[in-house]
Amino acid sequence: MRATPLQTALLYAAVILTSAILVFPIYWLVITALSQPDQLRQLPPSFWPSEPRWGVFKKIFEERPILLWLGNSALAAIGAVTISMVVSVLAGYSLSRFRVRGGQSLGLFILTAKMLPATLLVIPLFGIFRTVGLIGSMWSIILAHATLIIPFTTWMLKGYFDTIPRELEQAAMVDGCSPLGALFRVILPVSAPGLAATALYGFVLSWSDYAYARTFLTNAQQNWTANLGITTMKGEYVSNWSDISAASILIALPVLLIYLFLERYLVGGLTAGSDK
Amino acid sequence: MAGKRLLDLARPSRQHWLGYLLLLPAVLLIGAIIVYPLFVSVDLSFQNVGIARLDLPRRPFTTDNYARLFASPDFWNACWVTLKLVVVVTTACFLLGLGTALLVNNRFRGRAIARLFVAMPWAVPEVIAVVIFAWLFDSSFGLFNWLLIKLGLIDQTIAWFSEPGPAFAAVATTMIWKGYPFVSIMTLAGLQSIPEDYYAAARVDGANAWQRLTNITLPSLMPVLGVTIVLVMLWIFRDFSIIYVLTGGGPLKATQTLSIMTYEQAFSFFKMGYASAIGIITLVICIIAAKLLMGRAPESL
Amino acid sequence: MASISIQNVRKSYGALEILKGFNLDVADGEFVVFVGPSGCGKSTMLKILAGLEPATSGMVKIGDRDVTDLAPGDRDIAMVFQNYALYPHLTVAQNMGFGLKMRGTPREQIAVRVAEAAKTLDVSHLLDRRPKQLSGGQRQRVALGRAIVREPQAFLMDEPLSNLDAKLRVTMRAEIAALHQRLGVTTIYVTHDQIEAMTMANRIVIMNNGLVQQIADPDTMFRKPANLFVAGFIGSPGMNFLRTSRHADGRFAVLGEMLALKVPESVDDVIVGLRPEHIEPGKGGLTFEIRPTLVEGLGSESYVYFDVPEVNHLAAAGGATDDGRPPGRIVARLMNAGPVRVGETLTVSVDPDRLHLFDPATGQAIPKEADRSW
Numbered sequence: 029m030r031a032t033p034l035q036t037a038l039l040y041a042a043v044i045l046t047s048a049i050l051v052f053p054i055y056w057l058v059i060t061a062l063s064q065p066d067q068l069r070q071l072p073p074s075f076w077p078s079e080p081r082w083g084v085f086k087k088i089f090e091e092r093p094i095l096l097w098l099g100n101s102a103l104a105a106i107g108a109v110t111i112s113m114v115v116s117v118l119a120g121y122s123l124s125r126f127r128v129r130g131g132q133s134l135g136l137f138i139l140t141a142k143m144l145p146a147t148l149l150v151i152p153l154f155g156i157f158r159t160v161g162l163i164g165s166m167w168s169i170i171l172a173h174a175t176l177i178i179p180f181t182t183w184m185l186k187g188y189f190d191t192i193p194r195e196l197e198q199a200a201m202v203d204g205c206s207p208l209g210a211l212f213r214v215i216l217p218v219s220a221p222g223l224a225a226t227a228l229y230g231f232v233l234s235w236s237d238y239a240y241a242r243t244f245l246t247n248a249q250q251n252w253t254a255n256l257g258i259t260t261m262k263g264e265y266v267s268n269w270s271d272i273s274a275a276s277i278l279i280a281l282p283v284l285l286i287y288l289f290l291e292r293y294l295v296g297g298l299t300a301g302s303d304k
Numbered sequence: 305m306a307g308k309r310l311l312d313l314a315r316p317s318r319q320h321w322l323g324y325l326l327l328l329p330a331v332l333l334i335g336a337i338i339v340y341p342l343f344v345s346v347d348l349s350f351q352n353v354g355i356a357r358l359d360l361p362r363r364p365f366t367t368d369n370y371a372r373l374f375a376s377p378d379f380w381n382a383c384w385v386t387l388k389l390v391v392v393v394t395t396a397c398f399l400l401g402l403g404t405a406l407l408v409n410n411r412f413r414g415r416a417i418a419r420l421f422v423a424m425p426w427a428v429p430e431v432i433a434v435v436i437f438a439w440l441f442d443s444s445f446g447l448f449n450w451l452l453i454k455l456g457l458i459d460q461t462i463a464w465f466s467e468p469g470p471a472f473a474a475v476a477t478t479m480i481w482k483g484y485p486f487v488s489i490m491t492l493a494g495l496q497s498i499p500e501d502y503y504a505a506a507r508v509d510g511a512n513a514w515q516r517l518t519n520i521t522l523p524s525l526m527p528v529l530g531v532t533i534v535l536v537m538l539w540i541f542r543d544f545s546i547i548y549v550l551t552g553g554g555p556l557k558a559t560q561t562l563s564i565m566t567y568e569q570a571f572s573f574f575k576m577g578y579a580s581a582i583g584i585i586t587l588v589i590c591i592i593a594a595k596l597l598m599g600r601a602p603e604s605l
Numbered sequence: 606m607a608s609i610s611i612q613n614v615r616k617s618y619g620a621l622e623i624l625k626g627f628n629l630d631v632a633d634g635e636f637v638v639f640v641g642p643s644g645c646g647k648s649t650m651l652k653i654l655a656g657l658e659p660a661t662s663g664m665v666k667i668g669d670r671d672v673t674d675l676a677p678g679d680r681d682i683a684m685v686f687q688n689y690a691l692y693p694h695l696t697v698a699q700n701m702g703f704g705l706k707m708r709g710t711p712r713e714q715i716a717v718r719v720a721e722a723a724k725t726l727d728v729s730h731l732l733d734r735r736p737k738q739l740s741g742g743q744r745q746r747v748a749l750g751r752a753i754v755r756e757p758q759a760f761l762m763d764e765p766l767s768n769l770d771a772k773l774r775v776t777m778r779a780e781i782a783a784l785h786q787r788l789g790v791t792t793i794y795v796t797h798d799q800i801e802a803m804t805m806a807n808r809i810v811i812m813n814n815g816l817v818q819q820i821a822d823p824d825t826m827f828r829k830p831a832n833l834f835v836a837g838f839i840g841s842p843g844m845n846f847l848r849t850s851r852h853a854d855g856r857f858a859v860l861g862e863m864l865a866l867k868v869p870e871s872v873d874d875v876i877v878g879l880r881p882e883h884i885e886p887g888k889g890g891l892t893f894e895i896r897p898t899l900v901e902g903l904g905s906e907s908y909v910y911f912d913v914p915e916v917n918h919l920a921a922a923g924g925a926t927d928d929g930r931p932p933g934r935i936v937a938r939l940m941n942a943g944p945v946r947v948g949e950t951l952t953v954s955v956d957p958d959r960l961h962l963f964d965p966a967t968g969q970a971i972p973k974e975a976d977r978s979w
Contacts, residue, residue, distance in 0.1 A: 046403075050425065053440065072454075115333050122327045131323065148583030151356060152580075155355075178333070232427075255431040258435065286427070287424070291419070
């Protein structure tokens, strides 16, 4: 059934209009960053800066510890993702392949852990970290982020392992591998795309956190993450929207890039465990 | 590798041991950073504790926190705000997400790019979304005030973050923008799993576009949409960053949800026992809501 | 190469019994096929042989070694899987050499042996490709190559041809048989396809519901099925079954004729088995007239379906054929019968000596005069 030219035109108009409205806030962020501060205090606003102020990025790197914040965010994310992946790969594989007594309950508990409000868990974690002296340390958010990441990655990986035929590791075992050898020599190499997508999804979760960083790191400026840093910029007496927007772009960029590369894998992450 | 292995897990009778062994790290870590803290917070909620310290002796058992909670108008206000937010934002996310997904699921050139675009806000960290909307809602130079005046909808600028109604609207708008792409992505995935044959058969039977939507597309999407709605609601229920950074729960607690109240009691007023009680109640509500909506939840999440 | 001995192997998951006591001795170099419907336990038995699943009880020996609880990699066996199970991240050459590499074989030696096996299976030109770039038939060859390169004591094959299309399946069937002839390696082959079993096996093990039904060479399996299940399973189309009871004069009504069946005097009810290909056009030992309800012409032969008298209906006997024919309908496979039309009376006959007799109570075959021990 072929659409008439009118239908096609309407469809394109609808798609373009919808996309434009929904993506406009992101466009406005970029325009704000590139506008002169006094231009932002004019009405009517200008939707295209007369002369884009590219120097704003250099300026905020010089005036603000953006690089430190981004580095801290990256460190927290890499730490949390590493820990989570080690634990989740093993657990996800076990849940996918073995009928372990209590395994199913554990899987369900992990799934339910996705429902835990961060505002609830943050209180006992604060107490525990205070007792062992981790408040202000990067370890506090690495561990806290692991509580966010593990429920997702475990189920994502279980789902991915479920798609790999068991016969692969059976063949490997007949060929002389130990069960663990089959996992490391055959299953993990075969799962590389799934592992990468899962790890990046975990990275996004960690990178987006604000609650834990705000609670554990507020008094440790040298460990501020990007999200924590930017809120302090926003909270200043006179908000410099141009600078804040420029910093925001830098913070959002890694996640946006991951999104563009991994769009087709994300569904797996979002829906992990939902067909259970 | 064949031959002498100290612990030969490849033996048929021992192969299932590996299943337990592989779960061990997860059990230990989850025990330490999720189960134990959860236990601690239940424990805290039954004590009159200011700042949680585990190296001090436990305070006496009391149910005062819960008693105070249910007697507190702030708590009921927070419940009401949370409920309003859940209803408004879920409905809007659902309509917007479903609409965009159906739109870009049509066949046209550039569909791949359009799909990326309509779900783009998903990839913007919550705090950054707040920055964007805080500026859009700025009372003096924000774009929204200017636009609303231009359109003749208001006469003078609104101080969005100083008045309860507008503040709630600003929070809801930000959450909708951040939340609808999730519905789009899930719906698109659901749409892809509907066999093309169904539509071919419906066309043969003479069904028009609207009939195909209501008789094939929506019923086929129901399972996906069910899970999606629950996940969106849980997200709104538990969200902290957007509200806290945008309004801090104000003005006059107009945007103070249960999550914000929990955090504020714990870390602004340092009443961690009381805060834990609110958190536990929130969790219980989450689990019950999910169970009611899903029937077989939480297994289905 | 080695013999294989399976002694009273049982397997159960909780209350669910998958294997209810499996006994088999396989001679060195023999080609044994396990056949049966899905869920009969044949694949489970193969996995126990491979060491991929533990047996609940019983013993497995390969050669003189008790391998019951030995790791799969230590059993010196090779396995071919239905979905080939080629390692997607390795090239064909690496796939074939993987087992040798795991056993610490020097690299040069692996290369030589892989090249040799590749030549045998005609996949030398594919060695640098990845499994994804191969056709189904090529993958099957590589999977076979991965098995033979190790020169194991035994091959275990789990429905290796099921994923191939019909034509390729016939070709590969012949090729596997030829390979077995050449290498002479003891082979256990699992399939649900009785034609594969009949064409390839030295001996067939027919299984159903976790129980071995009969172990015999293909010819015996066809001529002397031990019970109703085997009789119905082997042959295409499957054997026809007719129910009949002893009349006052001691004879049995079969297809409208009264027959004196050679059964013990104590037996009053009998199920008569009649192979479709044993019904011949024209008069003969037991002649009867049929009115075809359906005729399928295959060129050289025709399948003629017709209904039998009510008394011969099998409904209550519980031994209905696999192909879902109604209880009163049987099929004849007629060669050179001339034109056969639906509804037109046709005279056919059966040699009464070719009838199979079964006890409806037990489903077991009633031995013929010559075989009887009493």
